[in-house]
Amino acid sequence: xxxxxxxxxxxxxxxxxxxxxxxxLVYFEPKDITAEEExxxxxxxxxxxxxxxxxxxxxxxxxxxVHLELRNLTICGRTGxxxxxxxxxxxxxxxxxxGRDKHFSSLHTTLCATGGxxxxxxxxxxxxxxLELLKLDELDCLIQxxxxxxxxxxxxxxxxxxxxxxxxxxxxxxxxxxxxxxxxMLLVNIGSGVSVLxxxxxxxxxxxxxxSLGGGTFLGLCCLLTGCETFxxxxxxxxxxxxxxxxxxxxxxYGGDYQRFGLQGSAVxxxxxxxxxxxxxxxxxKEDLARATLVTITNNIGSIARMCAVNEKIxxxxxxxxxxxxxxxxxxxxxxxxxxxxxxxxxxxxxEHEGYFGAVGAxxxxxxxxxxx
Amino acid sequence: xxxxxxxxxxxxxxxxxxxxxPDEIFRNLENAKRFAIDIGGSLTKLAYYSTVxxxxxxxxxxxxxxxVSLQETDGDPLYEISVQEEITARLHFIKFENAYxxxxxxxxKDHLVNTETKVIKATGGxxxxxxxxxxxxxxxxxxxxxxxxxxxxxxNFVLKNIPHxxxxxxRHADSEFRFQNTHPDIxxYLLINIGSGVSIVxxxxxxxxxxxxxxxxxxxxxxxxxxxxxxTKRFDELLQLASKGQxxxxxxxxxxxYGGAYGSLGxxxxxxxxxxxKSATTDKEFSKEDMAKSLLHMISNDIGQLACLYAKxxxxxxxxxxxxxxxxxxxxxxxxxxxxxxxxxxxxQALFLRHEGYLGAIGAFLKGAxxxxxxxxxxxENYAGSSGLMSVSPELNPVQRAxxxxxxxxxMDRLERQLVNLPLLQDPTSYIPDTVDLTEDALSRxxxxxxxxxxxxxxxxxxxxxxxxxxxxxxxxEKFRQKYRHKLQTLRHQPFxxxxxxxxxxxxxxxxxxxxxxxxxxxxxxxxxxxxxALKYYLKVVKSVEELSWEQRxxxxxxxxxxxxxxxxxxKAVSDVLESDPDFxxxxxxxxxxxxxxxxxxxxxxxxxxxKLFLTDK
Numbered sequence: 001x002x003x004x005x006x007x008x009x010x011x012x013x014x015x016x017x018x019x020x021x022x023x024x025l026v027y028f029e030p031k032d033i034t035a036e037e038e039x040x041x042x043x044x045x046x047x048x049x050x051x052x053x054x055x056x057x058x059x060x061x062x063x064x065x066v067h068l069e070l071r072n073l074t075i076c077g078r079t080g081x082x083x084x085x086x087x088x089x090x091x092x093x094x095x096x097x098x099g100r101d102k103h104f105s106s107l108h109t110t111l112c113a114t115g116g117x118x119x120x121x122x123x124x125x126x127x128x129x130x131l132e133l134l135k136l137d138e139l140d141c142l143i144q145x146x147x148x149x150x151x152x153x154x155x156x157x158x159x160x161x162x163x164x165x166x167x168x169x170x171x172x173x174x175x176x177x178x179x180x181x182x183x184x185m186l187l188v189n190i191g192s193g194v195s196v197l198x199x200x201x202x203x204x205x206x207x208x209x210x211x212s213l214g215g216g217t218f219l220g221l222c223c224l225l226t227g228c229e230t231f232x233x234x235x236x237x238x239x240x241x242x243x244x245x246x247x248x249x250x251x252x253x254y255g256g257d258y259q260r261f262g263l264q265g266s267a268v269x270x271x272x273x274x275x276x277x278x279x280x281x282x283x284x285x286k287e288d289l290a291r292a293t294l295v296t297i298t299n300n301i302g303s304i305a306r307m308c309a310v311n312e313k314i315x316x317x318x319x320x321x322x323x324x325x326x327x328x329x330x331x332x333x334x335x336x337x338x339x340x341x342x343x344x345x346x347x348x349x350x351x352e353h354e355g356y357f358g359a360v361g362a363x364x365x366x367x368x369x370x371x372x373x
Numbered sequence: 374x375x376x377x378x379x380x381x382x383x384x385x386x387x388x389x390x391x392x393x394x395p396d397e398i399f400r401n402l403e404n405a406k407r408f409a410i411d412i413g414g415s416l417t418k419l420a421y422y423s424t425v426x427x428x429x430x431x432x433x434x435x436x437x438x439x440x441v442s443l444q445e446t447d448g449d450p451l452y453e454i455s456v457q458e459e460i461t462a463r464l465h466f467i468k469f470e471n472a473y474x475x476x477x478x479x480x481x482k483d484h485l486v487n488t489e490t491k492v493i494k495a496t497g498g499x500x501x502x503x504x505x506x507x508x509x510x511x512x513x514x515x516x517x518x519x520x521x522x523x524x525x526x527x528x529n530f531v532l533k534n535i536p537h538x539x540x541x542x543x544r545h546a547d548s549e550f551r552f553q554n555t556h557p558d559i560x561x562y563l564l565i566n567i568g569s570g571v572s573i574v575x576x577x578x579x580x581x582x583x584x585x586x587x588x589x590x591x592x593x594x595x596x597x598x599x600x601x602x603x604x605t606k607r608f609d610e611l612l613q614l615a616s617k618g619q620x621x622x623x624x625x626x627x628x629x630x631y632g633g634a635y636g637s638l639g640x641x642x643x644x645x646x647x648x649x650x651k652s653a654t655t656d657k658e659f660s661k662e663d664m665a666k667s668l669l670h671m672i673s674n675d676i677g678q679l680a681c682l683y684a685k686x687x688x689x690x691x692x693x694x695x696x697x698x699x700x701x702x703x704x705x706x707x708x709x710x711x712x713x714x715x716x717x718x719x720x721x722q723a724l725f726l727r728h729e730g731y732l733g734a735i736g737a738f739l740k741g742a743x744x745x746x747x748x749x750x751x752x753x754e755n756y757a758g759s760s761g762l763m764s765v766s767p768e769l770n771p772v773q774r775a776x777x778x779x780x781x782x783x784x785m786d787r788l789e790r791q792l793v794n795l796p797l798l799q800d801p802t803s804y805i806p807d808t809v810d811l812t813e814d815a816l817s818r819x820x821x822x823x824x825x826x827x828x829x830x831x832x833x834x835x836x837x838x839x840x841x842x843x844x845x846x847x848x849x850x851e852k853f854r855q856k857y858r859h860k861l862q863t864l865r866h867q868p869f870x871x872x873x874x875x876x877x878x879x880x881x882x883x884x885x886x887x888x889x890x891x892x893x894x895x896x897x898x899x900x901x902x903x904x905x906x907a908l909k910y911y912l913k914v915v916k917s918v919e920e921l922s923w924e925q926r927x928x929x930x931x932x933x934x935x936x937x938x939x940x941x942x943x944x945k946a947v948s949d950v951l952e953s954d955p956d957f958x959x960x961x962x963x964x965x966x967x968x969x970x971x972x973x974x975x976x977x978x979x980x981x982x983x984x985k986l987f988l989t990d991k
């Protein structure tokens with residue numbers, strides 16, 4: 001995918017996606033700075049670069065996903081590394097303050113931002129740090145970002161992967177693939193909430209539907225049920241739990257398979273269905289609850305995605321979003337669900353950079369716009 | 374479904390726990406046959422077929438062709454009314470909590486006389502758990518029937534036989550319940566059954582249906598998660614909490630992310646972007662009510678969304694919701710209605726069923742009664758014996774709240790003839806015979822309910838008078854009064870209890886109550902007297918009307934029609950006058966007509982009305 005940049009914007013090059021729960025930041029670190037350029041570089045720009053690239057954690061909650069770094073990327077005539085940083089939206093004001101403290105506004109760079117927060121925090125950026133945001137539509141950015149990363153690849157490897165033999169959860173193998181013949185695809189973005197898009201071409205897409213049972217629900221319910229505080233904790237617990245103690249299965253109701261309708265005894269008939277009984281409530285662990293929450297939310301998303309794929313007559317379903325970050329339970333479950341319920345007609349695909357595509361899309365927009373700040 | 378309040382409570386004193394004596398709940402047991410039972414997670418529905426013997430007034434006219442002209446002074450009656458005993462086939466359905474199963478079974482066994490029946494059809498998740506108990510107590514073999522099959526058969530039956538069975542729920546409209554007319558062709562439709570889990574069934578014909586999908590997020594999830602989050606154990610309590618909560622404290626809305634609406638996608642700021650989204654990021658405690666509400670929204674919206682996806686795929690516009698999750702609870706019906714409306718952009722409406730709790734039992738019963746071929750008949754609801762739609766809404770007055778959830782009944786009488794639409798109707802589905810809808814028009818409703826209550830004394834007197842020779846007539850008439858008054862009170866608080874409320878249905882209800890206590894037609898003697906008189910003048914009046922000019926004739930006919938109706942209806946003003954002046958004649962009635970501007974004509978049940986129009990001025 002060739003990028004048309006008529007005029008190179010001033011550094012630093014950022015792309016921001018301010019979501020409901022997380023802020024995703026993409027930062028381009030130029031590695032081809034000439035001595036001349038370095039001399040002319042203003043102090044605060046240098047300090048920003050140093051701060052971002054020499055740390056992998058920022059404050060208490062900011063994280064740089066080093067494993068996702070794209071190295072030696074040439075873009076708009078410059079070569080460098082693309083860094084992926086995230087922090088909770090709850091820390092937004094602190095971030096803006098930092099921007100003020102580092103005199104960001106004096107850098108004359110355009111700050112491209114997408115996601116709901118671009119609208120919600122627009123005023124705060126202006127009043128607190130004298131920064132003007134270039135607001136972009138989150139779905140546009142999502143798609144453009146996705147297409148770009150897929151085209152440049154992940155440090156020589158494909159960005160996209162799927163699971164072979166998804167029905168065998170223990171032994172299913174992760175396999176990479178190319179997204180050639182990308183279109184049409186059903187794109188399911190699982191963030192705090194979920195958006196389902198049907199993408200027909202680079203510029204032709206529509207939002208089919210969405211659901212409010214997303215990553216935010218998983219985390220929110222988990223925190224309430226188990227007392228955990230972070231996504232990582234929740235996933236950790238879920239990986240150790242057994243949801244069949246919490247959920248009521250078909251066999252619990254029918255004593256076996258419900259043959260008439262082709263429902264296996266092991267299928268979940270009612271999520272959390274055992275929890276109305278005090279005895280059962282007392283016998284399950286927090287890990288079981290976390291697992292049940294994860295499975296319930298994941299299966300529901302899978303169900304909706306499948307129905308949409310069938311209604312829109314699309315065979316390829318791509319799942320993105322930070323709900324899937326370090327979440328192999330969900331990715332495998334989604335792969336299985338798509339395969340099973342469609343009897344092999346649908347395929348679930350995943351991308352390594354999960355939730356960062358919006359930020360990448362915003363970053364790309366920066367390079368396209370040739371305004372002189 | 375897990376059973377709550379187990380049957381292990383042992384022998385249960387019926388008197389303490391129920392508000393009605395058992396023989397008023399399990400009626401007509403002596404001749405009961407064809408039993409069926411549907412045992413759910415917490416409620417049991419029992420069905421049986423029985424016969425009821427009651428009096429019916431039959432009219433037989435005498436042959437008058439021989440007489441050339443009717444003399445005014447001819448004293449012979451023109452027709453005869455005889456009271457005969459008739460047997461009506463009646464279906465009984467009773468709903469009660471599982472805790473009472475054992476005691477109810479004992480009671481039935483004690484009163485069952487008919488020994489023909491050897492089998493009881495059973496369905497529902499609890500059927501296999503209670504199999505042994507039923508077989509032991511009733512000495513009947515339990516024959517299990519597939520739950521889905523029973524549900525669909527039951528659904529088809531109620532949609533075809535009970536008028537205004539399906540309704541649309543509109544929370545903020547004048548009339549919350551908008552009842553739907555019976556469509557001659559009910560197929561195809563989508564049935565979403567929300568029990569512990571959700572089953573989505575496409576029904577194409579009486580025998581062709583398929584479970585096309587489902588969801589594990591259903592009533593069991595609401596109950597289970599609700600119990601975990603709020604420490605509330607009872608389902609109804611959870612619903613009550615939900616009705617008082619503010620979900621916006623717990624859910625992340627579009628405006629929480631965008632600071633407003635997501636305009637380009639048409640997503641308003643108040644839409645839920647992430648259910649329970651705020652519970653991850655804030656430290657504070659959430660109230661039980663708020664969490665319950667969020668949970669209700671989350672589940673209802675999810676089910677609604679899936680329903681829409683399936684409806685779209687199969688091109689279905691009729692979507693019915695059933696299952697214990699709904700139980701006529703306003704908040705649930707509202708959230709589901711909203712969800713369907715949202716996801717189909719208003720193209721499809723969520724439909725609910727008045728008798729959704731009974732579908733399984735009805736279906737199981739029909740499976741067992743296949744020999745009798747119940748579908749070839751038409752069936753009508755017996756208002757006297759049916760408890761009507763009971764909501765578990767917290768706004769219910771305390772009396773009814775105690776009652777609901779204990780015992781609920783539905784009775785269906787087999788009609789003599791199969792009902793068909795009048796072939797002359799241009800569009801049977803849109804035809805509404807009633808000019809006033811009392812479920813919508815509160816003022817008229819108050820007027821008519823009061824009217825009927827006020828007239829009750831008079832009716833009771835007439836009833837007693839019509840059976841002067843029978844000693845217990847007074848007692849029965851009193852029971853009739855209690856029963857009908859109770860019905861009127863129920864309708865005052867819940868106008869939608871039996872579907873659309875109309876003057877016609879109030880009359881039907883009265884008739885059913887009268888029949889209950891063996892008063893087939895208290896007015897029969899009076900009607901006979903008046904009809905005799907009217908018929909004698911008939912030929913004369915027809916002749917005199919024919920001699921009028923065309924225009925005059927139309928006026929006379931219309932005035933006569935109106936006056937006759939006023940006369941017959943016993944509208945309050947007229948009945949007051951009649952009480953005070955028994956000789957009030959037709960002319961006077963016509964004169965009174967000038968003052969009655971707002972009166973509207975309605976349907977009349979009496980077969981001989983038209984003849985009365987031509988009463989002369991005597």
